[in-house]
Amino acid sequence: MRKDQLPIPFYSHGITMAPMAGVTDSAFRRICLRLGATCLVTEMVTAAGLSRKSVKTKKMLRYHPDEQPLGVQLFGAKPDDFARASDLVTPLGFKFIDINAGCPVKRVLRSGSGSSLLGDIPRLLEIVRVTKENTDLPVTVKIRLGLTREEPVPDSIGELVADAGACAIAVHGRFRTDFFSGDVDKEGIRRIAELSPVPVIANGDSTSVEAALRLRDETGSTGLLIGRGAWGNPWIFRGIAGGNPHPEPGELHTVIMKQLSMMMELIPEPQVFHIFRGHLVQYFRGFHGAADFRRRAVGTESYKEVDIIAGEADIAMHTSLEDV
Ligand SMILES: Cc1cc2nc3c(=O)[nH]c(=O)nc-3n(C[C@H](O)[C@H](O)[C@H](O)COP(=O)(O)O)c2cc1C
Incomplete structure (x- = not known):
């Protein structure tokens, strides 16, 4: 070869x-x-x-x-x-x-x-x-x-x-x-x-x-x-690959929820949230207020809670990017 x-x-x-x-x-x-x-x-x-x-x-x-x-x-x-x-x-x-x-x-x-x-x-x-x-x-x-x-x-x-x-x-x-x-x-x-x-x-x-x-x-x-x-x-x-290296507005939220949905098809509750929290905190970095979102992420126990935090984090991320 x-x-x-x-x-x-x-x-x-x-x-x-x-x-x-x-x-x-x-x-x-x-x-x-x-x-x-x-x-x-x-x-x-x-x-x-x-x-x-x-x-x-x-x-x-x-x-x-x-x-x-x-x-x-x-x-x-x-x-x-x-x-x-x-x-x-x-x-x-x-x-x-x-x-x-x-x-x-x-x-x-x-x-x-x-x-x-x-x-x-x-x-x-x-x-x-x-x-x-x-x-x-x-x-x-x-x-x-x-x-x-x-x-x-x-x-x-x-x-x-x-x-x-x-x-x-x-x-x-x-x-x-x-x-x-x-x-x-x-x-x-x-x-x-x-x-x-x-x-x-x-x-x-x-x-x-x-x-x-x-x-x-x-x-x-x-x-x-x-x-x-x-x-x-x-x-x-x-x-x-030459595209946008950052999430588009709304994309942080949709990607997080997609990943959680796919994981929920394979892993039962409540274990799925124990595992997913490890991923969730990683998404909340590098923008104003990220530390607060990480703190909230480690307590998430339901799809609804993740949905709310991810939606708010998406807005916070894009607001802080606009500030720069
Ligand atoms: C939590 C964690 C788990 C890893 N598990 C594996 C593994 O299963 N097999 C492997 O070859 N390397 C594993 N690695 C090493 C990574 O594949 C990679 O070689 C290393 O993190 C350096 O690349 P990076 O600086 O881009 O992270 C692991 C690294 C980390 C941080």
Whole structure:
């Protein structure tokens, strides 16, 4: 697979909503798609759980037919688990399988999964190989720049994963020890992109349209993965595509209510409000009075309450934008 062969252009050359456990649920993924994301990825799903045929894990593979193109992300440590898991997910309609080699969370590291694989590249490559052998779907890998600044992955990592069977590599420009803070090392991504025979998707701190485009252009990457910058601000996708990066008058309200309605079709009350409140507070940022709306949002327990707060926030947001 070389850069000019593009089995999944919507990912390799697109603007994808980054997988975010506990955030990128089905409803939010569909909102991102409507607002211009070219591709979606599930939250990370345990390969060991799928391998054991855990009912709880299999539930994480559920998605709505509108959520396409959608990739499934697997995490794990054992090649055998990936073999069985890729066998299981292949017939389910996903467009590609992504291997998580970037997660820095302790629980994940303890099992040797996520970014632990960056300290054992032969194991990572074996996982890519075995996954590819057990699926006819394209396989991709998501990495960080290494465990620590002193232990970076080789700049030739793109070639290594490509030889093992991957058709694209996403690079979060941080080290495991950085977790999610500190500056993104664009130069580190650029060095990998320069040598990679397969498309590189840049990731990290795309908090505005300008930051996202700079990240892509300054690293020589072909695609972008947008994480936290899209949470509460899915309009960033429309902005990157050249449209309005802000909600139109009335749009904050309608998008919030659409997302809640979609979530209510899948999750019963009252749990749905516990989960939705986490999204709601994210929508109330960057305008005069936003802190008050966040305070009110954490107490919402009904569709009607959300409707009232979202409507008022929409007016407050646009009034404060007019003031600027
Ligand atoms: C709450 C949260 C959950 C995440 N879950 C995942 C995950 O399941 N799989 C994954 O590969 N990365 C996960 N990430 C990392 C993001 O995909 C992304 O790489 C990271 O946030 C950096 O991009 P950003 O600066 O645009 O947010 C998560 C990040 C956050 C903040």
